């Protein structure tokens with residue numbers, strides 16, 4: 001498996017997760033340590049997305065001796081690769097936004113039984129900081145349509161994913177998903193032909209079917225999200241859960257957003273009708 005795109009590795013990849021590398025990855029390593037590396041990312045100090053640029057070779061340092069992938073790459077790439085692995089045990093790269101705010105990444109290189117790995121062992125700002133605005137908005141949505149307890153659980157899912165606990169992250173996402181179903185049932189139980197006892201025992205797919213007129217379309221059209229979440233909790237390994245997490249998180253967020261928009265629209269309609277009625281009695 002080839003390493004992820006450099007930008008994805010920096011921005012999306014969790015800390016401590018190993019990426020297998022081989023001499024074929026020398027170009028990838030050169031791009032990672034390149035002096036012309038650029039990265040669009042949220043800057044917590046500017047509080048907006050900025051373009052971060054590498055501060056140059058001085059930014060790429062190691063504990064042992066300064067060494068970065070040579071640029072341009074020499075013909076003997078295998079030697080360049082082996083030198084890089086031999087001399088670098090850990091290294092960092094530093095980038096700056098146009099206002100001089102710093103972004104730093106720390107990496108470890110490991111050679112174990114003929115296999116080489118690289119992993120991110122630190123980053124500033126943290127992934128959570130970089131996505132802070134997005135998470136803050138989603139947290140508010142969860143709080144608004146479910147509860148502050150569920151909003152905390154949404155954040156827990158992200159924190160666990162950040163620390164490579166993919167299975168744990170899945171548990172929290174599944175709880176939010178279930179909570180959407182149960183809340184909707186409580187609000188509409190008189191309108192569906194499902195009494196409480198048997199509803200509790202029913203399969204998620206049947207629950208969603210029964211509530212299809214009241215649940216967000218994306219949830220009704222993609223009921224299998226629940227099966228994926230359950231597989232993550234019961235069967236899948238940590239790595240698969242990590243790989244799947246972003247996809248499933250996005251799906252859950254779409255559901256939450258749809259519900260939030262529906263609620264806002266309903267409130268707007270209610271308010272407008274009330275005002276119209278008030279005016280009518282006055283005119």
Ligand SMILES: [Zn+2]
Pocket residue numbers: 043044045046047050097098099100101
């Ligand atoms: Zn900045």
